[in-house]
Amino acid sequence: MTEQTQTFVAAMVQMRTGLVPRDSLEQGRHLIREAALAGANYVQTPEVTNMMQTGRAGLFEHLRREEDDESLKAYRALAAELGIYLHIGSLAVQASPERAANRAFFIAPSGDVLATYDKIHMFDIDLPNGETYRESANYQPGETAVISDLPWGRIGITICYDVRFPALYRALAEAGASFLTVPSAFTQKTGEAHWHTLLRARAIENGCYVFAAAQGGTHENKRSTYGHSLIVDPWGVVIAEAMGTDPGFIIAEIDTAKVTEARNTVPSLQHGRRFGIRDAKAGPGHLHLVRDAT
Numbered sequence: 001m002t003e004q005t006q007t008f009v010a011a012m013v014q015m016r017t018g019l020v021p022r023d024s025l026e027q028g029r030h031l032i033r034e035a036a037l038a039g040a041n042y043v044q045t046p047e048v049t050n051m052m053q054t055g056r057a058g059l060f061e062h063l064r065r066e067e068d069d070e071s072l073k074a075y076r077a078l079a080a081e082l083g084i085y086l087h088i089g090s091l092a093v094q095a096s097p098e099r100a101a102n103r104a105f106f107i108a109p110s111g112d113v114l115a116t117y118d119k120i121h122m123f124d125i126d127l128p129n130g131e132t133y134r135e136s137a138n139y140q141p142g143e144t145a146v147i148s149d150l151p152w153g154r155i156g157i158t159i160c161y162d163v164r165f166p167a168l169y170r171a172l173a174e175a176g177a178s179f180l181t182v183p184s185a186f187t188q189k190t191g192e193a194h195w196h197t198l199l200r201a202r203a204i205e206n207g208c209y210v211f212a213a214a215q216g217g218t219h220e221n222k223r224s225t226y227g228h229s230l231i232v233d234p235w236g237v238v239i240a241e242a243m244g245t246d247p248g249f250i251i252a253e254i255d256t257a258k259v260t261e262a263r264n265t266v267p268s269l270q271h272g273r274r275f276g277i278r279d280a281k282a283g284p285g286h287l288h289l290v291r292d293a294t
Ligand SMILES: O=C(O)CNC(=O)[C@H](CS)NC(=O)CCC(=O)C(=O)O
Pocket: 047, 048, 051, 052, 053, 123, 133, 134, 135, 160, 161, 164, 185, 186, 187, 190, 191
């Protein structure tokens, strides 16, 4: 291997995405540019960087196919201009006549798209305060976990509600990821209860950095999101955090030696998959293995 630096600088852009892609693009570009000027090599934006709409009609009015999406075009040009890895947490794009995809774009400093990922887990939820979400009514879920590569290590790509499904992150770590990414638009309610804990748990249990750019504040569509963009190190320490919901960016130096260090100290990645499940009701001698013990 040629000489490779083990450190780089990561920035999470926190946004308050508006109704219309054109306005959101202006906000996104400005903050990405500032993060790059501050020295970031890798910049991530939140889920639905392009728009947060009120309903199906508004969404479909502004939805474009990936090939025709002006936001994607602009962000590819910006990555090339700034010479950064630009991870657009997601764009709502047209996937079929009836369905959108909640799709992440991982863009190289050349402007080429290195990877795309369609959000797998749909946020179909009724909260006790009356908020209801039916993401699957408009979006078609993805079926494939995605990894790609930064020059400093492998990156696992996920979105928001995916964070509640730890098996996905374990699969990404087992596929070699050192960096797990969770760009989000968490609700205010669930965010204050669960956000930090879920992200720190994914970091700790996999010995990975976790990068999570967030939406924050009250949006044009009247939704409130939690903010608190985070960078968590592989030991579970929050090394950068947006203190609140305002648009801006957070930035930290990332040292890949910390991944090795955390995994050497607690080798839980290697110690995994050692169980079966015994069905007590089936009586003695019945052992149902749900996974191969190694
Ligand atoms: O629909 C949009 O405009 C943007 N997309 C979102 O806000 C998505 C799907 S509704 N939000 C989440 O997944 C929140 C998850 C969450 O808050 C939790 O897991 O607690």
